[in-house]
Amino acid sequence: MYNFTFKNTLSHFIKCSSNTKSSIVSNSTGRNYTSTSSYGTSSLNNEDGISQREHPISIYIHWPYCSKICGYCSFNKYLDGPHVDHSRMKQSMITELSNLIKLYYPSSSSINNNIQYKLKSIYFGGGTPSLATIDTLSSIVETVYQYFPTTTNRKDLEINLEANPDAMDKNYLKDLKDIVGVNRLSLGVQALNDEDLKFLGRTHNTKQAIESIEICNSIFDRVSFDMIYARRGQHSVEQWRQELKLAVQLSKGHLSLYNLTFEDGTAFFKRLRKHRSNHIIKPTNDQCSLHYMAAIEETEKVGMNQYEISNFSIPGHHSQHNLNYWRGGDYIGIGPGACSRVSVFNNNNQQDNTNLKPEKVALKTIIHPKTWMDRVEANGHGLFEAETTTLSFKDRINELLLMGLRTKEGVSRSTFRYLSHGLDFEQVLDPIVLSRLQSIGMIVLDENGLRVTTNEAFMILDTLLLDICL
Numbered sequence: 310m311y312n313f314t315f316k317n318t319l320s321h322f323i324k325c326s327s328n329t330k331s332s333i334v335s336n337s338t339g340r341n342y343t344s345t346s347s348y349g350t351s352s353l354n355n356e357d358g359i360s361q362r363e364h365p366i367s368i369y370i371h372w373p374y375c376s377k378i379c380g381y382c383s384f385n386k387y388l389d390g391p392h393v394d395h396s397r398m399k400q401s402m403i404t405e406l407s408n409l410i411k412l413y414y415p416s417s418s419s420i421n422n423n424i425q426y427k428l429k430s431i432y433f434g435g436g437t438p439s440l441a442t443i444d445t446l447s448s449i450v451e452t453v454y455q456y457f458p459t460t461t462n463r464k465d466l467e468i469n470l471e472a473n474p475d476a477m478d479k480n481y482l483k484d485l486k487d488i489v490g491v492n493r494l495s496l497g498v499q500a501l502n503d504e505d506l507k508f509l510g511r512t513h514n515t516k517q518a519i520e521s522i523e524i525c526n527s528i529f530d531r532v533s534f535d536m537i538y539a540r541r542g543q544h545s546v547e548q549w550r551q552e553l554k555l556a557v558q559l560s561k562g563h564l565s566l567y568n569l570t571f572e573d574g575t576a577f578f579k580r581l582r583k584h585r586s587n588h589i590i591k592p593t594n595d596q597c598s599l600h601y602m603a604a605i606e607e608t609e610k611v612g613m614n615q616y617e618i619s620n621f622s623i624p625g626h627h628s629q630h631n632l633n634y635w636r637g638g639d640y641i642g643i644g645p646g647a648c649s650r651v652s653v654f655n656n657n658n659q660q661d662n663t664n665l666k667p668e669k670v671a672l673k674t675i676i677h678p679k680t681w682m683d684r685v686e687a688n689g690h691g692l693f694e695a696e697t698t699t700l701s702f703k704d705r706i707n708e709l710l711l712m713g714l715r716t717k718e719g720v721s722r723s724t725f726r727y728l729s730h731g732l733d734f735e736q737v738l739d740p741i742v743l744s745r746l747q748s749i750g751m752i753v754l755d756e757n758g759l760r761v762t763t764n765e766a767f768m769i770l771d772t773l774l775l776d777i778c779l
Contacts, residue, residue, distance in 0.1 A: 363427055364652065370644055371642065374386070381577045383570075384436065399448055404686075414651075430469065432468075450490055467628075473513065477520070477525070492530065501555050503515050526561045534556075537566075540592075541590055542591060542596070616718070635716050639652050668705075705728055714773075720760070722758040
């Protein structure tokens with residue numbers, strides 16, 4: 310059974326086919342959306358990949374503090390409180406951001422002068438970044454602009470921030486938009502019934518969630534919220550459908566719908582393994598599959614296209630930040646426990662810098678906030694040096710496949726050639742495996758690239774990837 314969630318600080322791609330059937334459907338809010346009914350198509354364009362001519366970069370900022378630690382969460386998080394030194398965190402983030410950009414994207418480099426970098430997005434995640442001050446958030450954004458002053462129009466740059474529905478301060482939200490420049494908000498709703506919100510350990514109830522969504526919809530043009538399904542064995546498909554119907558009514562155009570996973574080290578994982586009165590009955594694989602199909606069906610009814618395993622959107626509301634992950638773009642992770650993938654180029658000492666060959670360097674910062682700040686103040690960054698490595702050819706290709714095949718557009722041929730230094734799918738991957746998977750309708754490999762073809766294939770993606778990857 311495929312694990313539909315994607316837990317990674319990198320956190321993490323669609324060309325329309327000629328036989329796409331379009332229809333206009335309406336949801337109960339009165340909005341009309343154009344829907345594509347054939348599988349593997351979308352309004353996205355998989356030519357938005359990476360190349361020397363346009364090399365996309367995203368910035369991820371990890372704010373590690375939360376008002377409460379949720380039992381299912383496996384991200385790097387710590388309790389908020391008066392002990393948090395906001396001034397020190399702000400300065401450490403600005404220092405690390407500045408130094409990593411200067412280290413990996415020096416404007417004085419003759420090689421970098423031949424690469425057209427494009428800043429795609431800034432993403433504040435966590436933790437709960439809405440617990441950070443407006444001054445901290447705005448200072449980080451301004452620092453980004455100092456180093457990428459001409460790579461993008463500010464109006465085109467996606468700036469996303471995660472928030473919880475339990476304490477929606479309208480003035481703070483307006484400042485996020487007007488001062489920080491946030492133009493996309495992601496709400497951690499997770500459920501729309503009080504019993505399961507309590508089970509998940511959330512600090513809000515259904516009424517607060519609905520009110521928060523409506524407040525955010527009134528302030529921001531783009532709002533997304535997360536929902537978790539198959540929360541426990543008692544969570545029926547009928548209950549999930551009722552929540553979905555309410556969710557799509559509330560949605561402004563984007564939903565992220567995740568299968569609950571039980572990650573080692575979380576409180577839920579411990580409860581799953583210990584037979585106590587508060588132990589958890591895990592949903593069966595069949596239950597998870599039915600919940601997943603219900604999510605697809607209910608979103609399709611209102612014209613929201615599934616463009617990635619867990620993400621559903623109307624045109625224009627896709628997450629540009631996550632698309633850059635899935636398409637193999639660079640990203641710089643700032644803050645405790647943040648990961649990065651940055652490109653370095655080798656022209657083999659040739660005078661010609663017009664055909665550079667990218668390598669990918671993986672970075673990770675120290676996890677604990679205090680230790681991370683100490684390291685930043687001492688070294689200019691909080692990198693955990695033992696985790697800094699240049700990916701091998703095999704790892705570089707496998708990571709591109711693992712990320713890209715989560716999406717309906719898949720991996721574009723041009724991006725694959727760029728990251729493989731000029732090789733095609735057929736030259737790198739096992740032709741027997743590709744032929745077999747195409748013959749049974751699991752994948753398509755054509756002039757556009759490689760992609761998964763059906764919902765059933767998505768549900769066994771882990772198995773397919775074991776066959777496809779190097």
